[in-house]
Amino acid sequence: MPSSRTDTIVAIATAPGRGGIGVVRLSGPDAKPFIQGFVGRELTPRHACYAQFLDATGESLDAGIALWFPAPHSYTGEDVLELQGHGGSQVLRLILERCLELGARPAEPGEFSRRAFLNGKLDLAQAEAVADLIDAGSRQAARSALRTLRGDFSSRVNALKDALIHLRMLVEATLDFPEEDIDFLDKADAWGQLAGITQRLDAVLAAARQGALLREGLNVVLIGQPNVGKSSLLNRLAGFEAAIVTEIAGTTRDTVRESIQIEGVPLHVIDTAGLRDSDDQIERIGIERTWAAVEKADVAVLLVDAQHGVGKEEAGILQRLTDSPVLTVHNKIDLTGENARTQGDEVWLSARSGEGVDLLGRRLLELAGWQESGEGEFTARTRHLVALRQAHEHLRSASETGLQLEFFAEELRLAQQSLGGITGEFSADDLLGTIFSQFCIGK
Numbered sequence: 046m047p048s049s050r051t052d053t054i055v056a057i058a059t060a061p062g063r064g065g066i067g068v069v070r071l072s073g074p075d076a077k078p079f080i081q082g083f084v085g086r087e088l089t090p091r092h093a094c095y096a097q098f099l100d101a102t103g104e105s106l107d108a109g110i111a112l113w114f115p116a117p118h119s120y121t122g123e124d125v126l127e128l129q130g131h132g133g134s135q136v137l138r139l140i141l142e143r144c145l146e147l148g149a150r151p152a153e154p155g156e157f158s159r160r161a162f163l164n165g166k167l168d169l170a171q172a173e174a175v176a177d178l179i180d181a182g183s184r185q186a187a188r189s190a191l192r193t194l195r196g197d198f199s200s201r202v203n204a205l206k207d208a209l210i211h212l213r214m215l216v217e218a219t220l221d222f223p224e225e226d227i228d229f230l231d232k233a234d235a236w237g238q239l240a241g242i243t244q245r246l247d248a249v250l251a252a253a254r255q256g257a258l259l260r261e262g263l264n265v266v267l268i269g270q271p272n273v274g275k276s277s278l279l280n281r282l283a284g285f286e287a288a289i290v291t292e293i294a295g296t297t298r299d300t301v302r303e304s305i306q307i308e309g310v311p312l313h314v315i316d317t318a319g320l321r322d323s324d325d326q327i328e329r330i331g332i333e334r335t336w337a338a339v340e341k342a343d344v345a346v347l348l349v350d351a352q353h354g355v356g357k358e359e360a361g362i363l364q365r366l367t368d369s370p371v372l373t374v375h376n377k378i379d380l381t382g383e384n385a386r387t388q389g390d391e392v393w394l395s396a397r398s399g400e401g402v403d404l405l406g407r408r409l410l411e412l413a414g415w416q417e418s419g420e421g422e423f424t425a426r427t428r429h430l431v432a433l434r435q436a437h438e439h440l441r442s443a444s445e446t447g448l449q450l451e452f453f454a455e456e457l458r459l460a461q462q463s464l465g466g467i468t469g470e471f472s473a474d475d476l477l478g479t480i481f482s483q484f485c486i487g488k
Contacts, residue, residue, distance in 0.1 A: 155484025169469025
């Protein structure tokens with residue numbers, strides 16, 4: 046990210062390609078020279094004004110709507126000028142080049158949102174929700190991202206921080222004035238307050254897990270012997286012929302990935318090469334990639350033929366699956382006459398007929414920790430979960446310090462600092478650079 050916050054930045058804010066309308070967005074300390082350079086007259090703040098967009102000679106580049114948002118009442122907290130013209134790529138390029146002529150520079154990815162964060166218009170969790178809302182893959186994910194952008198997640202985190210600050214005040218008072226012989230902690234029920242804060246933190250963490258699942262989805266890898274129906278199951282889940290299905294063993298040589306949704310939760314399902322001993326070099330490479338995919342999976346689904354169940358080969362595969370949850374799926378019940386059912390971490394279904402596939406979907410969500418209450422309350426990211434878990438660990442340590450009030454106070458401080466990292470109260474510049482570099486240009 047550029048170091049200067051006094052530059053005027055500009056970017057095309059609409060997606061590449063043809064469209065009815067295209068938007069060029071500009072933000073900086075003073076938009077008036079750009080307004081004069083483009084439209085040659087003053088604009089009424091926060092009013093849509095029809096105008097000709099002029100080049101350096103006064104000739105029209107395009108005609109459209111100009112919107113001026115004076116600081117601090119804008120998205121970034123700076124002067125913002127939006128030019129809404131026709132959506133052709135060349136037209137937008139001409140407007141962008143005119144902005145550069147007038148002294149702006151191209152915006153970096155996420156720089157508008159970063160300025161909004163630095164100017165106090167959004168906290169860090171809200172700024173991240175902007176990208177999550179754009180990238181949302183389902184209605185539930187979009188609504189949850191909107192709640193985070195609205196501040197629901199931040200308000201709950203801030204409430205926890207306020208409770209910690211109050212408890213720290215009591216502890217510090219006891220440390221600073223021991224001669225008063227006043228037991229502030231007992232009178233204020235400090236240990237009860239700590240237990241209450243911990244309970245509330247647990248609730249936020251549970252909601253954040255739901256939000257992270259909506260945002261990031263679940264990586265599911267289908268594994269098993271050749272011809273047990275992995276590709277058929279992938280096709281059934283995807284709803285179309287995503288993978289080739291034949292009676293020839295070893296048809297799938299490489300991983301095939303499809304993203305689906307179950308109750309609005311994204312599932313990234315990977316079909317893999319059948320696991321068996323093979324002299325075929327290409328098939329062996331596919332098998333190596335299968336195990337590599339398993340190592341990154343949230344859930345491994347081991348398919349077995351319901352006609353013979355778990356045999357020696359399947360038992361050997363299960364012995365290697367020690368680092369991620371495993372579901373054993375007994376496929377082809379249409380050939381055995383069995384009913385679709387679940388029993389623990391086993392599911393009986395038919396990929397060919399579709400019977401029992403819904404049971405597999407529900408079981409996958411259960412393994413992921415998805416609650417049947419529906420959509421998540423807000424979106425969350427991995428770093429949010431890490432911060433919440435760190436805060437929880439500090440509160441647990443605080444509860445174990447007994448009467449060692451210095452350690453008790455320090456654990457409370459560290460818990461508050463972990464929560465502050467979520468909203469950006471305590472954030473290193475390199476973290477901010479990483480977060481905002483993943484945004485769209487123009488946002």
